[in-house]
Amino acid sequence: MHGVIVSNFKRYLDEFIGTDAWGEVIAGAGLEGKTYLPVALYPDEEMEALLKAAEGATGLRRDDLLADFGEWVMGPLIDMYQAMIPPGWDAMTFLVxxxxxxxxxxxxxxxxxxxxxxxxxxxxxxxxxxxxYSHRNMAAMILGAVKGVAAYFNETASLLGSEAGEGGEQRFVFHLEANPAQACEVG
Ligand code: HEM
Incomplete structure:
Protein backbone atom coordinates (compact mmCIF):
# COMPACT_ATOMS: atom_id res chain seq x y z
CA MET A 1 0.00 0.00 0.00
CA HIS A 2 1.25 3.43 -1.03
CA GLY A 3 2.60 5.50 1.86
CA VAL A 4 0.44 8.48 0.93
CA ILE A 5 -2.55 6.51 2.21
CA VAL A 6 -0.87 5.10 5.35
CA SER A 7 0.74 8.41 6.36
CA ASN A 8 -2.55 10.26 5.87
CA PHE A 9 -4.29 7.61 7.97
CA LYS A 10 -2.02 8.65 10.84
CA ARG A 11 -2.86 12.33 10.21
CA TYR A 12 -6.56 11.46 10.16
CA LEU A 13 -6.34 9.61 13.49
CA ASP A 14 -4.31 12.49 15.00
CA GLU A 15 -7.14 14.84 14.06
CA PHE A 16 -9.96 12.46 14.94
CA ILE A 17 -8.86 11.22 18.33
CA GLY A 18 -5.82 13.30 19.17
CA THR A 19 -2.09 12.79 18.80
CA ASP A 20 -1.83 10.21 21.62
CA ALA A 21 -4.05 7.78 19.76
CA TRP A 22 -1.45 6.90 17.15
CA GLY A 23 0.80 5.43 19.84
CA GLU A 24 -2.05 3.19 20.97
CA VAL A 25 -2.93 2.19 17.40
CA ILE A 26 0.61 1.41 16.34
CA ALA A 27 1.21 -0.61 19.51
CA GLY A 28 -2.11 -2.44 19.02
CA ALA A 29 -1.03 -3.27 15.48
CA GLY A 30 2.28 -4.66 16.77
CA LEU A 31 4.20 -2.05 14.75
CA GLU A 32 5.87 0.03 17.49
CA GLY A 33 8.67 2.29 16.30
CA LYS A 34 7.51 2.18 12.70
CA THR A 35 7.15 5.48 10.79
CA TYR A 36 5.21 5.96 7.58
CA LEU A 37 6.37 8.26 4.78
CA PRO A 38 4.18 9.40 1.87
CA VAL A 39 6.97 8.56 -0.58
CA ALA A 40 7.42 4.88 0.35
CA LEU A 41 5.44 1.65 -0.15
CA TYR A 42 4.35 -0.61 2.73
CA PRO A 43 2.97 -4.14 3.00
CA ASP A 44 -0.85 -4.29 2.79
CA GLU A 45 -0.86 -6.31 6.02
CA GLU A 46 0.44 -3.26 7.93
CA MET A 47 -2.44 -1.06 6.76
CA GLU A 48 -4.83 -3.86 7.68
CA ALA A 49 -3.30 -4.23 11.16
CA LEU A 50 -3.49 -0.44 11.67
CA LEU A 51 -7.16 -0.45 10.61
CA LYS A 52 -7.92 -3.24 13.05
CA ALA A 53 -6.17 -1.47 15.93
CA ALA A 54 -7.91 1.80 15.00
CA GLU A 55 -11.30 0.07 15.29
CA GLY A 56 -10.57 -0.40 18.98
CA ALA A 57 -9.19 3.12 19.45
CA THR A 58 -12.08 4.92 17.69
CA GLY A 59 -15.00 2.61 18.44
CA LEU A 60 -15.79 2.60 14.70
CA ARG A 61 -16.18 -0.56 12.63
CA ARG A 62 -13.71 -1.07 9.77
CA ASP A 63 -16.18 0.01 7.07
CA ASP A 64 -17.29 3.15 8.93
CA LEU A 65 -13.68 4.01 9.64
CA LEU A 66 -12.75 3.56 5.97
CA ALA A 67 -15.69 5.68 4.82
CA ASP A 68 -14.88 8.50 7.24
CA PHE A 69 -11.18 8.36 6.40
CA GLY A 70 -12.03 8.32 2.67
CA GLU A 71 -14.03 11.53 3.05
CA TRP A 72 -11.39 13.21 5.19
CA VAL A 73 -8.43 12.29 3.00
CA MET A 74 -9.72 13.64 -0.33
CA GLY A 75 -8.86 17.29 0.47
CA PRO A 76 -5.21 16.50 1.38
CA LEU A 77 -4.81 14.10 -1.58
CA ILE A 78 -6.25 16.46 -4.17
CA ASP A 79 -4.12 19.32 -2.80
CA MET A 80 -1.04 17.12 -3.01
CA TYR A 81 -1.65 15.97 -6.60
CA GLN A 82 -3.34 19.14 -7.85
CA ALA A 83 -0.89 19.46 -10.75
CA MET A 84 -2.53 16.36 -12.28
CA ILE A 85 -5.99 17.93 -12.32
CA PRO A 86 -6.71 20.16 -15.33
CA PRO A 87 -8.41 23.48 -14.56
CA GLY A 88 -12.14 23.49 -15.15
CA TRP A 89 -12.78 19.91 -14.03
CA ASP A 90 -15.84 19.20 -11.92
CA ALA A 91 -16.46 16.25 -9.59
CA MET A 92 -17.96 14.11 -12.39
CA THR A 93 -14.98 14.63 -14.72
CA PHE A 94 -12.55 13.95 -11.90
CA LEU A 95 -14.28 10.72 -10.85
CA VAL A 96 -14.72 9.43 -14.41
CA TYR A 133 -12.91 -4.89 -7.15
CA SER A 134 -9.79 -5.42 -5.05
CA HIS A 135 -8.38 -8.15 -2.86
CA ARG A 136 -7.91 -5.39 -0.25
CA ASN A 137 -11.65 -5.20 0.37
CA MET A 138 -11.58 -1.43 0.92
CA ALA A 139 -14.75 -0.55 -1.01
CA ALA A 140 -16.15 1.33 2.00
CA MET A 141 -13.55 4.03 1.38
CA ILE A 142 -15.46 4.92 -1.80
CA LEU A 143 -18.55 5.95 0.19
CA GLY A 144 -16.58 8.76 1.81
CA ALA A 145 -14.16 9.47 -1.03
CA VAL A 146 -16.95 10.42 -3.46
CA LYS A 147 -18.44 12.77 -0.85
CA GLY A 148 -15.00 14.28 -0.20
CA VAL A 149 -14.41 14.83 -3.93
CA ALA A 150 -17.84 16.41 -4.34
CA ALA A 151 -17.20 18.74 -1.40
CA TYR A 152 -13.85 19.74 -2.89
CA PHE A 153 -15.62 20.84 -6.10
CA ASN A 154 -18.40 22.55 -4.09
CA GLU A 155 -20.90 19.81 -4.96
CA THR A 156 -22.89 17.29 -2.92
CA ALA A 157 -22.85 13.54 -3.56
CA SER A 158 -25.73 11.28 -2.50
CA LEU A 159 -25.59 7.50 -2.52
CA LEU A 160 -28.55 6.15 -4.52
CA GLY A 161 -27.72 2.48 -4.23
CA SER A 162 -25.07 -0.10 -3.49
CA GLU A 163 -24.75 -3.84 -3.78
CA ALA A 164 -22.06 -6.32 -2.89
CA GLY A 165 -20.96 -8.91 -5.43
CA GLU A 166 -18.74 -11.90 -4.90
CA GLY A 167 -15.19 -11.82 -3.53
CA GLY A 168 -14.92 -8.17 -2.48
CA GLU A 169 -16.72 -6.83 -5.54
CA GLN A 170 -18.98 -3.86 -4.88
CA ARG A 171 -21.15 -1.52 -6.97
CA PHE A 172 -22.32 1.97 -6.04
CA VAL A 173 -24.54 4.55 -7.72
CA PHE A 174 -24.15 8.20 -6.74
CA HIS A 175 -25.93 11.39 -7.67
CA LEU A 176 -23.94 14.63 -7.85
CA GLU A 177 -25.36 18.09 -7.50
CA ALA A 178 -23.73 21.54 -7.47
CA ASN A 179 -24.18 23.34 -4.16
CA PRO A 180 -26.42 26.40 -4.32
CA ALA A 181 -24.43 29.60 -4.82
CA GLN A 182 -23.75 31.47 -1.57
CA ALA A 183 -25.70 34.69 -1.25
CA CYS A 184 -23.33 37.67 -1.61
CA GLU A 185 -23.28 40.22 1.15
CA VAL A 186 -24.05 43.66 -0.18
CA GLY A 187 -22.65 46.75 1.45
C1 HEM B 1 -6.44 12.91 -5.91
C2 HEM B 1 -7.19 11.95 -5.40
C3 HEM B 1 -6.69 10.57 -5.07
C4 HEM B 1 -5.42 10.13 -4.89
C5 HEM B 1 -4.14 10.94 -4.97
C6 HEM B 1 -5.49 8.72 -4.56
C7 HEM B 1 -4.42 7.91 -4.31
C8 HEM B 1 -4.48 6.60 -3.89
C9 HEM B 1 -3.34 5.76 -3.62
C10 HEM B 1 -1.90 6.17 -3.78
C11 HEM B 1 -3.81 4.57 -3.18
C12 HEM B 1 -2.99 3.35 -2.73
C13 HEM B 1 -3.06 2.29 -3.79
C14 HEM B 1 -1.95 1.26 -3.69
O1 HEM B 1 -1.01 1.40 -2.90
O2 HEM B 1 -1.99 0.27 -4.48
C15 HEM B 1 -5.25 4.65 -3.19
C16 HEM B 1 -6.08 3.64 -2.79
C17 HEM B 1 -7.44 3.69 -2.89
N1 HEM B 1 -8.18 4.72 -3.43
FE1 HEM B 1 -7.48 6.48 -4.08
N2 HEM B 1 -6.79 8.32 -4.55
C18 HEM B 1 -7.56 9.42 -4.86
C19 HEM B 1 -8.91 9.46 -5.00
C20 HEM B 1 -9.75 8.39 -4.81
C21 HEM B 1 -11.17 8.40 -5.04
C22 HEM B 1 -11.97 9.60 -5.53
C23 HEM B 1 -11.64 7.17 -4.74
C24 HEM B 1 -13.03 6.65 -4.83
C25 HEM B 1 -13.78 6.77 -5.91
C26 HEM B 1 -10.51 6.38 -4.28
C27 HEM B 1 -10.58 5.10 -3.83
C28 HEM B 1 -9.50 4.36 -3.38
C29 HEM B 1 -9.63 3.04 -2.78
C30 HEM B 1 -10.91 2.26 -2.53
C31 HEM B 1 -8.33 2.62 -2.46
C32 HEM B 1 -7.91 1.31 -1.78
C33 HEM B 1 -7.19 0.45 -2.74
C34 HEM B 1 -7.70 -0.97 -2.85
O3 HEM B 1 -8.77 -1.27 -2.30
O4 HEM B 1 -7.04 -1.78 -3.51
N3 HEM B 1 -9.38 7.15 -4.37
N4 HEM B 1 -5.62 5.90 -3.64
Missing part, protein backbone atom coordinates in the same frame (compact mmCIF):
# COMPACT_ATOMS: atom_id res chain seq x y z
CA UNK A 97 -10.93 9.79 -14.79
CA UNK A 98 -10.17 8.15 -11.42
CA UNK A 99 -8.64 4.96 -12.80
CA UNK A 100 -6.09 6.92 -14.88
CA UNK A 101 -5.29 9.23 -11.94
CA UNK A 102 -4.65 6.24 -9.66
CA UNK A 103 -2.49 4.60 -12.35
CA UNK A 104 -0.37 7.73 -12.89
CA UNK A 105 0.20 8.22 -9.16
CA UNK A 106 1.13 4.60 -8.52
CA UNK A 107 3.46 4.38 -11.53
CA UNK A 108 5.42 7.41 -10.31
CA UNK A 109 6.63 5.11 -7.52
CA UNK A 110 6.60 1.74 -9.26
CA UNK A 111 6.25 1.44 -13.06
CA UNK A 112 4.87 -2.10 -12.66
CA UNK A 113 2.24 -1.13 -10.04
CA UNK A 114 -1.38 -2.06 -10.68
CA UNK A 115 -3.97 0.52 -9.68
CA UNK A 116 -6.99 -0.49 -7.59
CA UNK A 117 -9.74 -1.67 -9.92
CA UNK A 118 -12.26 1.15 -9.63
CA UNK A 119 -14.28 1.67 -12.81
CA UNK A 120 -16.42 4.78 -12.96
CA UNK A 121 -19.14 5.24 -15.59
CA UNK A 122 -21.30 8.28 -16.14
CA UNK A 123 -24.97 7.29 -16.23
CA UNK A 124 -27.07 10.24 -17.28
CA UNK A 125 -26.31 13.89 -16.59
CA UNK A 126 -25.60 13.80 -12.83
CA UNK A 127 -25.42 10.12 -11.97
CA UNK A 128 -22.43 7.82 -11.88
CA UNK A 129 -21.88 4.15 -11.30
CA UNK A 130 -18.74 2.83 -9.64
CA UNK A 131 -17.54 -0.77 -9.79
CA UNK A 132 -14.88 -1.73 -7.28
Missing amino acids: NMQQIHERILRLKDPAARAPNILVHKRGEDTLEIHY
Whole structure:
Protein backbone atom coordinates (compact mmCIF):
# COMPACT_ATOMS: atom_id res chain seq x y z
CA MET A 1 0.00 0.00 0.00
CA HIS A 2 1.25 3.43 -1.03
CA GLY A 3 2.60 5.50 1.86
CA VAL A 4 0.44 8.48 0.93
CA ILE A 5 -2.55 6.51 2.21
CA VAL A 6 -0.87 5.10 5.35
CA SER A 7 0.74 8.41 6.36
CA ASN A 8 -2.55 10.26 5.87
CA PHE A 9 -4.29 7.61 7.97
CA LYS A 10 -2.02 8.65 10.84
CA ARG A 11 -2.86 12.33 10.21
CA TYR A 12 -6.56 11.46 10.16
CA LEU A 13 -6.34 9.61 13.49
CA ASP A 14 -4.31 12.49 15.00
CA GLU A 15 -7.14 14.84 14.06
CA PHE A 16 -9.96 12.46 14.94
CA ILE A 17 -8.86 11.22 18.33
CA GLY A 18 -5.82 13.30 19.17
CA THR A 19 -2.09 12.79 18.80
CA ASP A 20 -1.83 10.21 21.62
CA ALA A 21 -4.05 7.78 19.76
CA TRP A 22 -1.45 6.90 17.15
CA GLY A 23 0.80 5.43 19.84
CA GLU A 24 -2.05 3.19 20.97
CA VAL A 25 -2.93 2.19 17.40
CA ILE A 26 0.61 1.41 16.34
CA ALA A 27 1.21 -0.61 19.51
CA GLY A 28 -2.11 -2.44 19.02
CA ALA A 29 -1.03 -3.27 15.48
CA GLY A 30 2.28 -4.66 16.77
CA LEU A 31 4.20 -2.05 14.75
CA GLU A 32 5.87 0.03 17.49
CA GLY A 33 8.67 2.29 16.30
CA LYS A 34 7.51 2.18 12.70
CA THR A 35 7.15 5.48 10.79
CA TYR A 36 5.21 5.96 7.58
CA LEU A 37 6.37 8.26 4.78
CA PRO A 38 4.18 9.40 1.87
CA VAL A 39 6.97 8.56 -0.58
CA ALA A 40 7.42 4.88 0.35
CA LEU A 41 5.44 1.65 -0.15
CA TYR A 42 4.35 -0.61 2.73
CA PRO A 43 2.97 -4.14 3.00
CA ASP A 44 -0.85 -4.29 2.79
CA GLU A 45 -0.86 -6.31 6.02
CA GLU A 46 0.44 -3.26 7.93
CA MET A 47 -2.44 -1.06 6.76
CA GLU A 48 -4.83 -3.86 7.68
CA ALA A 49 -3.30 -4.23 11.16
CA LEU A 50 -3.49 -0.44 11.67
CA LEU A 51 -7.16 -0.45 10.61
CA LYS A 52 -7.92 -3.24 13.05
CA ALA A 53 -6.17 -1.47 15.93
CA ALA A 54 -7.91 1.80 15.00
CA GLU A 55 -11.30 0.07 15.29
CA GLY A 56 -10.57 -0.40 18.98
CA ALA A 57 -9.19 3.12 19.45
CA THR A 58 -12.08 4.92 17.69
CA GLY A 59 -15.00 2.61 18.44
CA LEU A 60 -15.79 2.60 14.70
CA ARG A 61 -16.18 -0.56 12.63
CA ARG A 62 -13.71 -1.07 9.77
CA ASP A 63 -16.18 0.01 7.07
CA ASP A 64 -17.29 3.15 8.93
CA LEU A 65 -13.68 4.01 9.64
CA LEU A 66 -12.75 3.56 5.97
CA ALA A 67 -15.69 5.68 4.82
CA ASP A 68 -14.88 8.50 7.24
CA PHE A 69 -11.18 8.36 6.40
CA GLY A 70 -12.03 8.32 2.67
CA GLU A 71 -14.03 11.53 3.05
CA TRP A 72 -11.39 13.21 5.19
CA VAL A 73 -8.43 12.29 3.00
CA MET A 74 -9.72 13.64 -0.33
CA GLY A 75 -8.86 17.29 0.47
CA PRO A 76 -5.21 16.50 1.38
CA LEU A 77 -4.81 14.10 -1.58
CA ILE A 78 -6.25 16.46 -4.17
CA ASP A 79 -4.12 19.32 -2.80
CA MET A 80 -1.04 17.12 -3.01
CA TYR A 81 -1.65 15.97 -6.60
CA GLN A 82 -3.34 19.14 -7.85
CA ALA A 83 -0.89 19.46 -10.75
CA MET A 84 -2.53 16.36 -12.28
CA ILE A 85 -5.99 17.93 -12.32
CA PRO A 86 -6.71 20.16 -15.33
CA PRO A 87 -8.41 23.48 -14.56
CA GLY A 88 -12.14 23.49 -15.15
CA TRP A 89 -12.78 19.91 -14.03
CA ASP A 90 -15.84 19.20 -11.92
CA ALA A 91 -16.46 16.25 -9.59
CA MET A 92 -17.96 14.11 -12.39
CA THR A 93 -14.98 14.63 -14.72
CA PHE A 94 -12.55 13.95 -11.90
CA LEU A 95 -14.28 10.72 -10.85
CA VAL A 96 -14.72 9.43 -14.41
CA ASN A 97 -10.93 9.79 -14.79
CA MET A 98 -10.17 8.15 -11.42
CA GLN A 99 -8.64 4.96 -12.80
CA GLN A 100 -6.09 6.92 -14.88
CA ILE A 101 -5.29 9.23 -11.94
CA HIS A 102 -4.65 6.24 -9.66
CA GLU A 103 -2.49 4.60 -12.35
CA ARG A 104 -0.37 7.73 -12.89
CA ILE A 105 0.20 8.22 -9.16
CA LEU A 106 1.13 4.60 -8.52
CA ARG A 107 3.46 4.38 -11.53
CA LEU A 108 5.42 7.41 -10.31
CA LYS A 109 6.63 5.11 -7.52
CA ASP A 110 6.60 1.74 -9.26
CA PRO A 111 6.25 1.44 -13.06
CA ALA A 112 4.87 -2.10 -12.66
CA ALA A 113 2.24 -1.13 -10.04
CA ARG A 114 -1.38 -2.06 -10.68
CA ALA A 115 -3.97 0.52 -9.68
CA PRO A 116 -6.99 -0.49 -7.59
CA ASN A 117 -9.74 -1.67 -9.92
CA ILE A 118 -12.26 1.15 -9.63
CA LEU A 119 -14.28 1.67 -12.81
CA VAL A 120 -16.42 4.78 -12.96
CA HIS A 121 -19.14 5.24 -15.59
CA LYS A 122 -21.30 8.28 -16.14
CA ARG A 123 -24.97 7.29 -16.23
CA GLY A 124 -27.07 10.24 -17.28
CA GLU A 125 -26.31 13.89 -16.59
CA ASP A 126 -25.60 13.80 -12.83
CA THR A 127 -25.42 10.12 -11.97
CA LEU A 128 -22.43 7.82 -11.88
CA GLU A 129 -21.88 4.15 -11.30
CA ILE A 130 -18.74 2.83 -9.64
CA HIS A 131 -17.54 -0.77 -9.79
CA TYR A 132 -14.88 -1.73 -7.28
CA TYR A 133 -12.91 -4.89 -7.15
CA SER A 134 -9.79 -5.42 -5.05
CA HIS A 135 -8.38 -8.15 -2.86
CA ARG A 136 -7.91 -5.39 -0.25
CA ASN A 137 -11.65 -5.20 0.37
CA MET A 138 -11.58 -1.43 0.92
CA ALA A 139 -14.75 -0.55 -1.01
CA ALA A 140 -16.15 1.33 2.00
CA MET A 141 -13.55 4.03 1.38
CA ILE A 142 -15.46 4.92 -1.80
CA LEU A 143 -18.55 5.95 0.19
CA GLY A 144 -16.58 8.76 1.81
CA ALA A 145 -14.16 9.47 -1.03
CA VAL A 146 -16.95 10.42 -3.46
CA LYS A 147 -18.44 12.77 -0.85
CA GLY A 148 -15.00 14.28 -0.20
CA VAL A 149 -14.41 14.83 -3.93
CA ALA A 150 -17.84 16.41 -4.34
CA ALA A 151 -17.20 18.74 -1.40
CA TYR A 152 -13.85 19.74 -2.89
CA PHE A 153 -15.62 20.84 -6.10
CA ASN A 154 -18.40 22.55 -4.09
CA GLU A 155 -20.90 19.81 -4.96
CA THR A 156 -22.89 17.29 -2.92
CA ALA A 157 -22.85 13.54 -3.56
CA SER A 158 -25.73 11.28 -2.50
CA LEU A 159 -25.59 7.50 -2.52
CA LEU A 160 -28.55 6.15 -4.52
CA GLY A 161 -27.72 2.48 -4.23
CA SER A 162 -25.07 -0.10 -3.49
CA GLU A 163 -24.75 -3.84 -3.78
CA ALA A 164 -22.06 -6.32 -2.89
CA GLY A 165 -20.96 -8.91 -5.43
CA GLU A 166 -18.74 -11.90 -4.90
CA GLY A 167 -15.19 -11.82 -3.53
CA GLY A 168 -14.92 -8.17 -2.48
CA GLU A 169 -16.72 -6.83 -5.54
CA GLN A 170 -18.98 -3.86 -4.88
CA ARG A 171 -21.15 -1.52 -6.97
CA PHE A 172 -22.32 1.97 -6.04
CA VAL A 173 -24.54 4.55 -7.72
CA PHE A 174 -24.15 8.20 -6.74
CA HIS A 175 -25.93 11.39 -7.67
CA LEU A 176 -23.94 14.63 -7.85
CA GLU A 177 -25.36 18.09 -7.50
CA ALA A 178 -23.73 21.54 -7.47
CA ASN A 179 -24.18 23.34 -4.16
CA PRO A 180 -26.42 26.40 -4.32
CA ALA A 181 -24.43 29.60 -4.82
CA GLN A 182 -23.75 31.47 -1.57
CA ALA A 183 -25.70 34.69 -1.25
CA CYS A 184 -23.33 37.67 -1.61
CA GLU A 185 -23.28 40.22 1.15
CA VAL A 186 -24.05 43.66 -0.18
CA GLY A 187 -22.65 46.75 1.45
C1 HEM B 1 -6.44 12.91 -5.91
C2 HEM B 1 -7.19 11.95 -5.40
C3 HEM B 1 -6.69 10.57 -5.07
C4 HEM B 1 -5.42 10.13 -4.89
C5 HEM B 1 -4.14 10.94 -4.97
C6 HEM B 1 -5.49 8.72 -4.56
C7 HEM B 1 -4.42 7.91 -4.31
C8 HEM B 1 -4.48 6.60 -3.89
C9 HEM B 1 -3.34 5.76 -3.62
C10 HEM B 1 -1.90 6.17 -3.78
C11 HEM B 1 -3.81 4.57 -3.18
C12 HEM B 1 -2.99 3.35 -2.73
C13 HEM B 1 -3.06 2.29 -3.79
C14 HEM B 1 -1.95 1.26 -3.69
O1 HEM B 1 -1.01 1.40 -2.90
O2 HEM B 1 -1.99 0.27 -4.48
C15 HEM B 1 -5.25 4.65 -3.19
C16 HEM B 1 -6.08 3.64 -2.79
C17 HEM B 1 -7.44 3.69 -2.89
N1 HEM B 1 -8.18 4.72 -3.43
FE1 HEM B 1 -7.48 6.48 -4.08
N2 HEM B 1 -6.79 8.32 -4.55
C18 HEM B 1 -7.56 9.42 -4.86
C19 HEM B 1 -8.91 9.46 -5.00
C20 HEM B 1 -9.75 8.39 -4.81
C21 HEM B 1 -11.17 8.40 -5.04
C22 HEM B 1 -11.97 9.60 -5.53
C23 HEM B 1 -11.64 7.17 -4.74
C24 HEM B 1 -13.03 6.65 -4.83
C25 HEM B 1 -13.78 6.77 -5.91
C26 HEM B 1 -10.51 6.38 -4.28
C27 HEM B 1 -10.58 5.10 -3.83
C28 HEM B 1 -9.50 4.36 -3.38
C29 HEM B 1 -9.63 3.04 -2.78
C30 HEM B 1 -10.91 2.26 -2.53
C31 HEM B 1 -8.33 2.62 -2.46
C32 HEM B 1 -7.91 1.31 -1.78
C33 HEM B 1 -7.19 0.45 -2.74
C34 HEM B 1 -7.70 -0.97 -2.85
O3 HEM B 1 -8.77 -1.27 -2.30
O4 HEM B 1 -7.04 -1.78 -3.51
N3 HEM B 1 -9.38 7.15 -4.37
N4 HEM B 1 -5.62 5.90 -3.64
